[in-house]
Amino acid sequence: MSVRFNLLSPEVKANPYPTYARMRREAPVCQVDPGGMWAVSRHDDVVRVLKDPQRFSSQGFRVATNPPWLGGNPFSESMLTLDPPQHGRLRVLVQKAFGAAAMARLEPRVRELCRQAVADLPRGRPVDMMPPYALRIPAAVISDLLGLDSTRAPRLKQWADLITGGVTTVRPEEEDRKQRARDAVAELRAYFNEVLDERARTPGTDLVSELQQARVDGEALSRDELIAFMALLLVGGIETVVHLLGASLVVLREHPEVWAQLRVDRSRIPAFIDEVLRYEPPAQAAPRLTTEEVELGGVRLPRGAPVLVLLGSAAHDEAHFPDGDRFNLSRPGPQNLPFGHGIHFCLGAQLARMEGRLALEALLDAFRHLEAGPEPMTWHRTLVVRGPATLPLVLHPD
DSSP states (O other), X not given: OOOOOBTTSHHHHHOOHHHHHHHHHHOSEEEEXXXXXXXXXXXXXXXXXXXXXXXXXXXXXXXXXXOGGGOOOGGGGSGGGOOTTHHHHHHHHHHGGGSHHHHHHHHHHHHHXXXXXXXXXXXXXXXXXXXXXXXXXXHHHHHHHHTOOGGGHHHHHHXXXXXXXXXXXXXXXXXXXXXXXXXXXXXXXXXXXHHHHHHHHSOOSSHXXXXXXXXXXXXXXXXHHHHHHHHHHHIIIIIHHHHHXXXXXXXXXXXXXHHHHHHXXXXXXXXXXXXXXXXXXXXXXXXXXXXXXXXXXXXXXXXXXXXXXXXXXHTTOTTTSTTTTSOOTTSOOOOOGGGOXXXXXXXXXXXXXXXXXXXXXXXXXXXXXXXXXXXXOEEOOOSSBOOEEEOEEEEEEO
């Protein structure tokens, strides 16, 4: 009798990789809880799905992030949920904002934001590193890019959590959680509408102002398209980097020898970031929807089947990554799969890597070593992303 894997069980969320390994061995394409989605766990199958939007539609994101009871999730209308040609029409608008030239202009500001965040960290006593470091830095960066009020960072993170899969953990009978989710979506829309109204009156040099003035095929973006863009940039700009910074700290806590290596040789930081992205990818899964009957991994999937590609499993697949459950600073890179593949490859990959590098440089400049705090860390319980919810550490300065 086959086992039905529950990807949201506490054991799996605490450490999903043994379960992923078992799935790759025993059931590389199988139905899982919650919801009976078809999980795809082997690297080659994951890449096949991501490279084939004709058969595996990004409408799966829309279905996963916008249950009927929610009443409309702005993220579910973003280009991440679109297939060609609509996807390419919108992607070109923001591509320039995340190119190499834009990153070079942005780097001094990001470096200063990282330095400020690290300067405010307590010395020699326990601190949960998620709010003052892992959240503060990406929230400040995306607030700068979009021209948002950085004091709203905690609320922005709550909205991002909801958008990236918090709704997938709500059970049908949980009316209180449903209402909180609906309230949060209403707040998000109201805030973004306020920002758009303000930019319409007084345009600035931020990305929101640029999007309002942009034209696609001669036409301005609709208000709903603008809000969807903002929701996507919020998620891409905060959620991914929060978990990248958190995972980096977890690795450094568990591998003090790596911390020592990086203090001696900062040129190895990019390789460290790449291996963190593989070893503990922030984006663990991506939903898709089959557009026709298709065979995958020896299993025949019907048309309209919800598919969940397990990026976290693919990044540990021993067929591509020998000894994949071990962190290896010398592993060849770069590791791009954590940012997706094909037409939906993450536009913010360069920005995320830059923030990871500069945040770590600032930490290494200020502290001699770090150690675990007295309280245990906890993990987020969502289907799509993985990262620490709380991470107590003690930082020791020079």
